[in-house]
Amino acid sequence: MGTRSDERSLPPKPRQQGSCYDPERRKRGKLRRGKANKKRATASRRSSVKHLFNPLKWPAPLRVMVVIGLYGAVVVAALIPAAQPPGDGGFDHYVHAIVFAGLTIVTFFALPILWIDAAIAFGISVLIEAAQLFVPERSGSLDDIAANALGVSIAVLLILMWTWMRAGTAKRSSPRH
Numbered sequence: 638m639g640t641r642s643d644e645r646s647l648p649p650k651p652r653q654q655g656s657c658y659d660p661e662r663r664k665r666g667k668l669r670r671g672k673a674n675k676k677r678a679t680a681s682r683r684s685s686v687k688h689l690f691n692p693l694k695w696p697a698p699l700r701v702m703v704v705i706g707l708y709g710a711v712v713v714a715a716l717i718p719a720a721q722p723p724g725d726g727g728f729d730h731y732v733h734a735i736v737f738a739g740l741t742i743v744t745f746f747a748l749p750i751l752w753i754d755a756a757i758a759f760g761i762s763v764l765i766e767a768a769q770l771f772v773p774e775r776s777g778s779l780d781d782i783a784a785n786a787l788g789v790s791i792a793v794l795l796i797l798m799w800t801w802m803r804a805g806t807a808k809r810s811s812p813r814h
Contacts, residue, residue, distance in 0.1 A: 693746060700747035707743055708761060711736060715765045718774045733781050734788035737762055741792035751796055758789045 695703075737758050744754040762785035766777035 697747070704740075704744050704747040707740060711740065712761070712765060716768055716772055716775070718772055730780065730784035733762075733784035734791065737785045737788035738792040738795075739788075741789050742796065745792075745796050751793060754796075755789050755793050758792070759786060762786070762789070 740761075741754055741758040744757055745751060748754060763782055766782050766785075769775040769777035
């Protein structure tokens with residue numbers, strides 16, 4: 638029969654590894670409590686939300702799917718028979734330029750090889766205009782192709798300016814030796 642002196646001579650129970658009471662873990666700095674931990678968790682949540690609004694941080698397959706969806710929407714909208722004829726005054730050409738400039742920029746975010754992006758946007762614009770020749774109440778024209786090409790060209794210039802400015806700020810922010 639054990640006495641109290643026998644029980645005291647036993648070694649203490651080992652603490653469970655990884656528990657909040659593990660002194661070794663606390664020494665290594667793995668366990669943090671209080672406001673600092675809450676601030677860090679809030680900051681990580683904010684940064685994950687920021688990634689939602691930054692397409693460059695999206696996974697590549699998601700970016701490609703978004704681009705394919707946008708091109709699909711443009712193709713469907715361009716090939717649906719028009720309920721009313723497009724208005725005169727050249728407004729149609731502005732819409733063509735703006736849409737294909739936007740598509741080129743979005744394609745650049747998914748596939749950052751500029752000449753391929755421009756070729757994809759221009760090629761799809763030519764295919765849409767050719768397909769419109771066979772859709773009743775639609776008409777493909779060289780003027781529309783020229784407006785699409787102007788939109789793609791504007792987008793290429795904007796992307797080149799953006800990349801040039803980013804490269805310039807990166808050089809200026811780097812330390813000089």
